[in-house]
Amino acid sequence: EVQLVESGGGLEQPGGSLRLSCAASGFTFSTYPMNWVRQAPGKGLEWLSNITPNSNLIHYADSVRGRFTISRDNAKNSLYLQMSSLRAEDTAVYYCVRDQDFSFDYWGQGTLVTVSS
């Protein structure tokens, strides 16, 4: 069974940093592109970032480019999102998502990040 379990969310002050992790199991993690998608409270879904299986290609949405960094450790079956210069508008549930043929076939349960002073 495919499982994606996010962790690392919490309350952080504006300008601060936070690192999200996603533990993957039930599939060959090293062969799939992975993504982060977020959803602000009461709002829609927003794609944030994609990383290819061997990390050779990485892309970001304009809203987070230069502030967020996606990475992965295939040996640990883990995906990460390093977030810095956090803003109030970064408050959201962050989902770890598997990419299958340019669609998002498995999602984690999400981790809530709240940016507030």
Add this chain to the structure above:
Amino acid sequence: QSALTQPASVSGSPGQSITISCTGTSSDVGSYKYVSWYQQHPGKAPKLMIYEDSKRPSGVSNRFSGSKSGNTASLTISGLQAEDEADYYCCSYAGSLSWVFGVGTKLTVL
């Protein structure tokens, strides 16, 4: 990249059919065969319902179907059931390993 346009809400009675539209541009929906649709119940993670414009993942009811014409994709749900009440999001590949979601549509089953 601007969010894809979807109606804010749609509704239908049990047994009826409804269609949700998703309008993008020639740079996303109109350029790639990679429109997908997601169902999200309150407090839950999204679930993939349609991929590659019109394909259904294993386990998804055949009451759900997808289509596309030009820059507009559509999700049709036939034989509406109470459990179909949820938020629905379209998503399109937009090139250069980037994606854009629709604004979301709230489906109410009357």
